[in-house]
Every structure is written in C-alpha cells, then in structure tokens.
Amino acid sequence: MASWFRTLPVTVRVPAVTAALMIVTGLVASQGVLTSLRRVQDARLVETARLHVEGLSVALGPFVLREDVWEVYDILERAHAASDGQRLLHTVVADARGQVLAASDPRRAPVGSDVAAFEAGAAAPSVITMTGDPTLRVVSPLAYQGREVGRVVTELDVTDLLAERRRVALWLLLGSAAATSVLTFAGWLAVTRLLRPVSVLVRAMDATAGAPRPVPDGDFPRDDPQLARLFATYNRMTTAVGARAEAERRLAERERFVSLGRLSSALAHEINNPLGGLLNAADTIVAYADRPEVVRQSGQLMLRGLGHLRDVAQAMLDQNRLDRTGEPLRRVDFEDLRLLFEPEVTGRSQCLAWQVAAGDATLAALPATPVRQVTLNLLLNASEAAGHGGRVGLSVTNCAAVLSITVEDTGPGLDPDDLARLLASGPLPPGGGVGLRLAHDTVRGLGGRISHMRSNATTAIRVDLPAGVPGNA
Amino acid sequence: MAWTRRMCLSAAGVLACPALGAPSRAAIRFALTPVFLDNDAAVIAALQAALAEGTGRAVELVQRRTYQEITGALLDGSVDAAWTCGYPYLRHRADLSLLGVPVWNGRPLYQSYLIAAAHDPAGGLADLRGGTHAFSDPESNSGYVVTASDLARLGETPEAFFARTIFTFGHRNVVRAVGGGLTRSGSVDGYVWEVLGVVEPALAARTRVVSRSEWLGFPPFVARADRIGDPAVAACGAALLGLSRSRAGHAALALMYLDGVVAAEASLFDGIAARMVDLGAMP
Numbered sequence: 001m002a003s004w005f006r007t008l009p010v011t012v013r014v015p016a017v018t019a020a021l022m023i024v025t026g027l028v029a030s031q032g033v034l035t036s037l038r039r040v041q042d043a044r045l046v047e048t049a050r051l052h053v054e055g056l057s058v059a060l061g062p063f064v065l066r067e068d069v070w071e072v073y074d075i076l077e078r079a080h081a082a083s084d085g086q087r088l089l090h091t092v093v094a095d096a097r098g099q100v101l102a103a104s105d106p107r108r109a110p111v112g113s114d115v116a117a118f119e120a121g122a123a124a125p126s127v128i129t130m131t132g133d134p135t136l137r138v139v140s141p142l143a144y145q146g147r148e149v150g151r152v153v154t155e156l157d158v159t160d161l162l163a164e165r166r167r168v169a170l171w172l173l174l175g176s177a178a179a180t181s182v183l184t185f186a187g188w189l190a191v192t193r194l195l196r197p198v199s200v201l202v203r204a205m206d207a208t209a210g211a212p213r214p215v216p217d218g219d220f221p222r223d224d225p226q227l228a229r230l231f232a233t234y235n236r237m238t239t240a241v242g243a244r245a246e247a248e249r250r251l252a253e254r255e256r257f258v259s260l261g262r263l264s265s266a267l268a269h270e271i272n273n274p275l276g277g278l279l280n281a282a283d284t285i286v287a288y289a290d291r292p293e294v295v296r297q298s299g300q301l302m303l304r305g306l307g308h309l310r311d312v313a314q315a316m317l318d319q320n321r322l323d324r325t326g327e328p329l330r331r332v333d334f335e336d337l338r339l340l341f342e343p344e345v346t347g348r349s350q351c352l353a354w355q356v357a358a359g360d361a362t363l364a365a366l367p368a369t370p371v372r373q374v375t376l377n378l379l380l381n382a383s384e385a386a387g388h389g390g391r392v393g394l395s396v397t398n399c400a401a402v403l404s405i406t407v408e409d410t411g412p413g414l415d416p417d418d419l420a421r422l423l424a425s426g427p428l429p430p431g432g433g434v435g436l437r438l439a440h441d442t443v444r445g446l447g448g449r450i451s452h453m454r455s456n457a458t459t460a461i462r463v464d465l466p467a468g469v470p471g472n473a
Numbered sequence: 474m475a476w477t478r479r480m481c482l483s484a485a486g487v488l489a490c491p492a493l494g495a496p497s498r499a500a501i502r503f504a505l506t507p508v509f510l511d512n513d514a515a516v517i518a519a520l521q522a523a524l525a526e527g528t529g530r531a532v533e534l535v536q537r538r539t540y541q542e543i544t545g546a547l548l549d550g551s552v553d554a555a556w557t558c559g560y561p562y563l564r565h566r567a568d569l570s571l572l573g574v575p576v577w578n579g580r581p582l583y584q585s586y587l588i589a590a591a592h593d594p595a596g597g598l599a600d601l602r603g604g605t606h607a608f609s610d611p612e613s614n615s616g617y618v619v620t621a622s623d624l625a626r627l628g629e630t631p632e633a634f635f636a637r638t639i640f641t642f643g644h645r646n647v648v649r650a651v652g653g654g655l656t657r658s659g660s661v662d663g664y665v666w667e668v669l670g671v672v673e674p675a676l677a678a679r680t681r682v683v684s685r686s687e688w689l690g691f692p693p694f695v696a697r698a699d700r701i702g703d704p705a706v707a708a709c710g711a712a713l714l715g716l717s718r719s720r721a722g723h724a725a726l727a728l729m730y731l732d733g734v735v736a737a738e739a740s741l742f743d744g745i746a747a748r749m750v751d752l753g754a755m756p
Contacts, residue, residue, distance in 0.1 A: 068639075069637070069639040070607070070639045070641040070642070070646065070650065073650065073653070073655045074646070102655060105654070106653060106654040106655040106656075110605075111655065111656070
C-alpha cells in the first residue's frame, strides 16, 4: 500500500478500504448478473434458432426435395413477413449441392449461387452464442424423410439482446455506484462513530503540543468497557508522565543547586577561605616579624594556601571538578579548617570546641575536598545559627571504618525548610540557601548519611561517612 | 385490397354451406384458377354471391393450384363450370364449350406482359437472356405460352434462353417473384398486372413492363361440351352473361375491374392458337 495512504487518518482509511471492498463486491456481483444474463440470452437465442430451423425444416422439406424455388421463396417470405421487425433478418435455403434455392432477400442470395458465402461464421442452433455482433448466423441441415436434402442459413438480429445487455450493464453500474456510495457513506459514518473515542484520545494527546493531558471523565466511552479501560490506562500514563516530568524538573533544579552549591562552596572554601588564612598568615608575619619561627610557620601556611589556590585554579580549569584532585583526607585538613573557621568564631565572640580524634587510616580512606567542603559548610551554618556569644563545636571520631563528624551549635535550631534541604532528597522548597542541600548531596555521594538531633538547646548535625566504600579513597 | 374479418367470415360461410337458400337442388360447383386474384376473398365471395343469385342455386367455388387440376376436374365432372385460360380451352377444345368471356376495358381481350424489376434496364426479351424467369403456369397463355412462343419464334426454348425458370402458379406470384428479386423477369397476365397497379400499387411498382404481347382472347368461362345442356351448366352460363345486369353481379364485376361477360366464338382465341402452333402445342 502506498505510503501516502498510510499517512491518512484512520477515519479516512477505513471508509476508503470499505469503499474499495464495496466496489470489488459490486463488480463481482455485476459480473455474475451479466454472466447469468448472457446465459439466459444464449438460451433464448438457441431456442429461437432451433424453433425457426425446425419450423422451416417441416415447411420446406418437400419443396427443397423437389427444388421448388417458388414455394421455398413463398414460405420464406411469409415467414419473414410474420416475424417482421423481430428476430429473423435473412434466410437462405440451399439444396444438397450447396446452391441457393431461394432466400428471403434474393438480391443478396440469388438463386443458384453458392451458399458457402453465407455459412462463414455460422454456428449450429444448439451452440449459438452471443458474440457482441448484432447479427448472428445459424446454419442447420434440412432433413426430410430421413435424409438431408439441403441447408438453411439464417441471420438473426440480436440488436435488442445487445441493447438489453448494455442497458442491464448500465443499470448495474449505476446501481452499484449508488449502493457503493451509500454504503461507503454509511461505513464512514459508522467508522467515524466507532473511532470517535480514538479521536478524543488523539486530541487529548495533541492538545498541549505533545504534553498529554488526561481525558475528562465525561468523555469516557461508557458503552464500551474496553475503550473505557483504554482511557483509564491513558489517564494513568499521563499522570505517570506528569510525575516523571516533575521528577525531571526537580532533578534539574537540584542539579542547578548542586552546581551553584559546588561553585559557592568552591569559592567559599577553596578560594575565599584560603584567602582568609593567607590574610591571617600575612597579619601574623606583620605582627610578629621579629619572630623567625612564627614568620616561617606563617610562610609555610601561605605556601600551602597558595599551592591549594593553584590546585583550585587548575581544577577549575579542568572542568570545575574540584574533587578530582583525589587527595586523601588528613588531620592537617581539619587544622586548616580550624584556621579558616576561627576568624568567624572570633568575629562573633563565640566559644569553639574542636576535637579531632579519628584515626589517620580512617581519614585517609576518604577524599579530602568533599569532606572539608561538607565540614566547612556545616561549621559556617552552625556559627551563623549560634549567633553572637554562642557556642560551636566540632567532633571528628571514628568507629571502626565509619568516620563521624558532628557539628553542634547553640542556635535556635533548623527550621523545617532547612532540615528538608539537609536531610531529604525531595524537591527543594523555594528560597533558602544551597549549602545544606550541597552538603546533603555530597554526603550522599560519598555513601554516607546525615542525622539531626536537637536536645538541651543544642543542635547537633552528625555526618557518618563509611571509610571503606570503594571510590571514597 | 386488404382482407377484412367480415370478408373472411363471408367467404368461409359460403364455402362451408353451399346448399343454403336452395335446399331442393344440388349446388353448382364452379372452379376458379389461381391465376386470377386468388388472394382476394372479397372478390371470391362477391362472385359466388352473384352466381348464386343469377342461377338461383347454391354455388360452390372450387379452387385448385394449377390449370391442369382445374381442367382435370372439369373433364372428370368434379365441377360444373370453370374460369380457365384460353390455352387449356384450346387444348381441350373438343371437350369444352365456352360459357362466356369477360370484358375488360370494353373488349374481351387482354395482353401478356413481360416484366422485370423496376430498375432493370432490359428493353426487350432479348435483353433478358441468361437471367432467371418466372412463369405463372405451364398451361397459362399469358403466363407461359406467349413468352415460350416468342422464344420459339427465335428458335429458343425457355430452358436454354433463361438460366433458370420457375413456375409460381399465380400471376400475382410472378409479380412478387420479379419484384422481390427472386427472378429477373416474368411472364404475367396484363389484366392482372394492371389491376394490381390499382389494388396493390406498391407491389406492382417494384416491376415494370418490358414488353407487351398482341391482344388475345381473355381467359374464358367454360363447361364440358357434353354437359352444356345441363340445367345447372345452362343456369351458370346465363348467370355469367347476366352479371352486368344484376346488383350482385355488378358488384362482383366492379371488384374484378371487369365490364361484364359476353358470349364469344372460339375464333376469339385464334391468336393463342397461332402461338400454340408456333410452340408446337396445338393438339
């Protein structure tokens, strides 16, 4: 089937196929009727020819035997006069030698001429059939007293039979065309009605430019359980698609926050914080320029910070993937964090409790950058929450192969939105910062978990990181 | 002239009940030749009625196919009188007597016509050589003897001169044969051809007269000579001669386009006799 046909709507194709089938059926039926008509006409023709020849044989027999030209002619003329305007056109009677004795039109078949010219294309009465020629010839032997005394050749006018056949064919054609048209229209109506629910579905699918919408309950085909189930299934699919789209939207949102968080964290920690430490070191050198050991220690700190900044710059150049440095976590990283964080505490006149008791092996099993990033985020949040004169604490311990980092503060506690950012993976509530969600995602990426406790006016956030997880090292 | 239902019933009734109106005397049997207008039942019925009125007897009209059959019936006594032709009368002159001769156009004479199709260019008998020819009856003067004797005078015979000859046993049939193209030419009674021109002009118009014979004695009414004194025969003769004087007879004569019937001598047929001599047919 042509490809263009396949592109047509099913509401057009089905009636078209129905029409084609009706046309084929009409043609077959018409052919059958014409065949039957041809058989009937042939039977009539055979009967007419047989009766004519038999009648002539009875009347002409003795005169043909005696070769009585006049009597033969007289009989033929009277026979044709009796059938004037009917079937008989011309009859030629010949003797046993094949010479014309008489003909109904002697000018066409003169007495004594050869009858062979008239026998061309002639058939016996029993096998004569319609050929499409308006004139048919029948030849038959003339028997009298048990012997053949001559021959009769008759031309039959079948113009009326041909006209009848043409008339029947025309009416059949018109009838078939009318019936086909009516049935095609009825088929189109029926198919359109049957496919109306499908059209509703198609419109629902196309209503919002590819974003399917559910079909209202009122449009459900109540009288067709199968289609009703199809509609229900479609509506469930649209809900699922909506949920998926929402999930995709949330993921995209999360990714955006993660990216922003990473960027913010990187700026805050990897660049800003080291800068803070470097400034502190510079202040120290300025303040204690006369103490070589302090200047040396501060200079080393500045070298590490500057080296770190170089690494950060390199990492940002490497598609902003800070964690690709792959450096293992060390105790000194927490010391760096303290150096970085203390100015915040000092600025708020806060009390800082700092305890790093985890083993080096456990620390080394974890990557430095994300752990420092998470810890710094939590500390900065805790300091901000504790407010002026508050208390902030950090405890790093390990139990077997799990590193636990606990950050406490005496602030008012996290509101539900912040808790959702920190503890859950659901859609981000509007507004708010990205640090908590960044911490959550980073911990989750390390295979760890975050827990929250609030007791005795103290908020404790604990991060458990499995040190043995492959890839964390 | 068209047949009507009334004519058919009339003719059939007369033929079926010959004794009606004259139960005490035997019917007169009168023979007609097919050479005449044998297809006109009205003529036959009118003639029968006129004869019945004229004779005061029932009249039974008898029709036969050929002159030979009529002559045979006349000679064997099957019929009392007959309307025959001059040729059979002359052939059996010793046995037959004239009852009367019809008068046509004021004379008891007629001609034989040699006819061909209307479009045939033939100008005379000689032009018809090699064609097919229709004769009326082998004992008809106008329908055979005239042409055969003309050929005999030329040293020819019909069989040799024409490619084929047929006998139609009726002058009207000769006109049909020529007009229909069955034969190229034909020999026909001039009186019949002229009357056909009036009653069936379409048929006559399909033919044309190629040549005419001399005037010859009109086909006569005859009876057996030994029965000429028979009352029935005498009454028949009287009725024939008196046709023009009765209403029925006048009507019959009008239908036949004749003026009447007159007594005649055998010499009226000398012209035919001469042709018979030429033909070698004189007994």
